[in-house]
Amino acid sequence: MKNHFTMNTKLKVLIIISAAFFSFMLLALRPINVDLDDSRKVSGQLLSIKEADGLGDVSLTLKDDKTDYYINRGALSGLNIGELQKMLTHKQVTIFHADHWTPLDPFGRKQHIIKLVKGDETIYDETARPKIATKKKP
Numbered sequence: 001m002k003n004h005f006t007m008n009t010k011l012k013v014l015i016i017i018s019a020a021f022f023s024f025m026l027l028a029l030r031p032i033n034v035d036l037d038d039s040r041k042v043s044g045q046l047l048s049i050k051e052a053d054g055l056g057d058v059s060l061t062l063k064d065d066k067t068d069y070y071i072n073r074g075a076l077s078g079l080n081i082g083e084l085q086k087m088l089t090h091k092q093v094t095i096f097h098a099d100h101w102t103p104l105d106p107f108g109r110k111q112h113i114i115k116l117v118k119g120d121e122t123i124y125d126e127t128a129r130p131k132i133a134t135k136k137k138p
Contacts, residue, residue: 024103030102032072032098032100032112033098033099033100034098034112034114034126034127035127036096036114036115036127038098038099039096039097039098039099039114039115040096040097040098040099040111041094041095041096042062042065042067042069042094042095042097043092043093043094043095044062044063044064044065044092044093045062045063045090045091045092045093046060046061046062046063046088046089046090046091046092046093047061047062047063047089047090048060048061048089049061049081049084049085049088049089050081051075051081052068052070055073055076056073056074056075056076056077057070057071057072057073057074057075058070058071058074058075058079058081058084060093060095060113060116062093062095066109067108067109067110067111068109068110068111069095069097069110069111069113070110070111070112070113071113071116071124071126072112072113072126074124079124084123087118087123088118088123091118092118092119093116093117093118093123094116094117094118095111095113095115095116095117096113096114096115096116096117097111097112097113097114098111098112098114100112113126114126114127115127
């Protein structure tokens with residue numbers, strides 16, 4: 001009888017662990033909503049722009065902000081990082097980023113940029129691709 005109880009307990013634990021893992025994966029891998037109406041807005045002085053992590057992401061850092069903002073695959077889609085640096089470094093910009101939580105980044109230290117604006121000029125707009133102000137010239 002004790003052996004049967006142990007097997008039942010092991011099965012329950014396995015089911016609970018499997019359900020937790022499946023739930024984690026659903027939350028971690030859900031698509032990012034790039035609807036501007038569901039975004040968050042942040043403004044600040046842009047300190048740096050660089051290609052990040054070898055995946056073609058373009059990383060932006062704002063003064064006095066610990067969050068790393070990124071344009072997903074921006075370098076691969078034709079953004080000219082040199083032009084962006086000349087145009088935006090040490091300038092005031094507004095970033096609209098996805099309001100997205102994932103267990104892979106529970107504290108929101110990396111945020112997906114939907115739209116990047118300097119003054120009245122839209123520099124990047126994911127929803128308006130392929131119109132990007134700093135496309136590489138052929």
